[in-house]
Amino acid sequence: MAQFDHLAEKVLRGFASRTSRRSLFSVLGGFLAGAAALPLLPVARAAEGGGRSDGESNSGIEAPQFSGNPQDPGDRTKCDYWRYCAIDGSLCSCYGGSVITCPPDTEMSPITWIGTCRNPADERNYIISYNDCCGGVAWGRCACQNNRGDRPLVRPQTNNEITWCFGTKSQSYTCTVAIILGTAIEQK
Amino acid sequence: MMHGAAAQTPGGAATAGAAPAGVGDARRAWQNWTMNCQGCHRVDGTGSAGTAPGLAGTVAKFVRVSGGREYLGRVPGVATSPLSNADLAEVVNWMLWRFDKEHLPSTFQPFTAAEIGQLRTQPLRLEASQMRNDLLRKADESGPP
Numbered sequence: 388m389a390q391f392d393h394l395a396e397k398v399l400r401g402f403a404s405r406t407s408r409r410s411l412f413s414v415l416g417g418f419l420a421g422a423a424a425l426p427l428l429p430v431a432r433a434a435e436g437g438g439r440s441d442g443e444s445n446s447g448i449e450a451p452q453f454s455g456n457p458q459d460p461g462d463r464t465k466c467d468y469w470r471y472c473a474i475d476g477s478l479c480s481c482y483g484g485s486v487i488t489c490p491p492d493t494e495m496s497p498i499t500w501i502g503t504c505r506n507p508a509d510e511r512n513y514i515i516s517y518n519d520c521c522g523g524v525a526w527g528r529c530a531c532q533n534n535r536g537d538r539p540l541v542r543p544q545t546n547n548e549i550t551w552c553f554g555t556k557s558q559s560y561t562c563t564v565a566i567i568l569g570t571a572i573e574q575k
Numbered sequence: 576m577m578h579g580a581a582a583q584t585p586g587g588a589a590t591a592g593a594a595p596a597g598v599g600d601a602r603r604a605w606q607n608w609t610m611n612c613q614g615c616h617r618v619d620g621t622g623s624a625g626t627a628p629g630l631a632g633t634v635a636k637f638v639r640v641s642g643g644r645e646y647l648g649r650v651p652g653v654a655t656s657p658l659s660n661a662d663l664a665e666v667v668n669w670m671l672w673r674f675d676k677e678h679l680p681s682t683f684q685p686f687t688a689a690e691i692g693q694l695r696t697q698p699l700r701l702e703a704s705q706m707r708n709d710l711l712r713k714a715d716e717s718g719p720p
Binding site: 497498499500501503514516551553554568569571572 | 602603606609610613614615617623624626627
C-alpha cells in the first residue's frame with residue numbers, strides 16, 4: 388500500500404510541476420461551459436420533451452415540417468396539425484417518415500381508421516385515412532390523441548384505439564400517417 | 576404537397592357516366608362507403624383475410640342466386656352499419672356497381688330503404704361465412720350472367 392501511495396504522490400507532483408493553477412481552471416471551465424451547452428443539443432431536448440398529447444406543442448422534439456402550401460397549413464410534427472384531428476397514436480413525422488409515408492423498415496397497414504378533419508385554410512372537411520405503420524420500434528414519441536368521430540369499442544370499425552396493424556407482416560405498431568382521401572360533402 | 580381532392584377521390588369515377596341504379600348521389604354513396612366500409616374492405620374492394628371478405632369481382636354474384644339478396648342485407652357489416660336505411664341501400668347499390676358490375680344482372684332491381692330496413696333486423700353472425708361460401712358456389716355453378 389505504501390508503494391501505491393508513493394507512486395500516486397509521484398504522479399501528482401509531476402502533473403503539478405508541468406501545469407499551472409490557471410490552466411487547471413481553464414480546463415475545468417471548459418468542461419463546465421460544455422455541460423451547460425449540452426441541453427441545446429437535439430438529443431437532450433428530445434429526452435426532455437417525452438410524449439405529449441391532445442394538441443400540445445411538439446416544439447423542440449423534431450424539426451418542423453411544413454408543406455409550403457398555404458392551403459395545407461401547420462407543422463406536421465405537431466399534434467395540433469389539422470389532419471391529426473382524429474388520430475390516436477404516434478406521429479410518423481417524428482420517426483423518420485412523414486404525414487403520408489411510413490418510416491424506413493416499416494410497412495403501412497392496408498386496413499385503416501377513417502375520419503374527417505376541417506382544414507382551417509378553406510374551412511372544408513376532408514376525409515382522412517389514418518394508416519398505421521407497423522414493424523418498427525415504437526418509442527412512444529410524439530404521442531397524439533385526438534378523438535374526433537371516435538366511437539366506443541363496440542363498433543370496432545369506428546374506434547381509433549385499435550391498432551390497425553392487420554394485413555401486415557408484423558402486428559407491432561410504430562406510428563400513424565394521415566392521408567387525404569378527398570373532400571367531404573357536408574352532411575345535412 | 577396538398578393532395579388534390581379530385582385526384583384522390585374515387586367517387587369521381589362513380590359520377591362519370593350514368594349513375595348506377597338505385598344510387599341517387601354517387602358522391603354521397605362514395606363518401607358513406609369510404610367512411611364506413613373502406614377501412615376494412617380496402618379502397619379497391621379486395622378485402623382483408625379473416626375480417627372483411629373481398630367484394631371486387633364477387634359481390635354482385637350474390638344477387639344472381641336465391642338467398643343472396645337477403646345475405647347482402649343481413650351480413651354483419653351491412654346490418655350493423657350506423658347508416659340510415661336509405662343511405663345504406665344506396666351504398667349497397669353503389670358497391671355492387673363499383674366493384675362487380677360485370678356480374679350484375681341486367682334485370683337487377685336496386686335495393687330500397689324499406690328492403691334493407693327489413694333485412695337488417697336479422698343480422699347474420701357466425702353463420703355468415705358458411706352462407707357466403709354456399710351462395711358463391713351456387714353462383715359459380717349457375718354459370719355466367
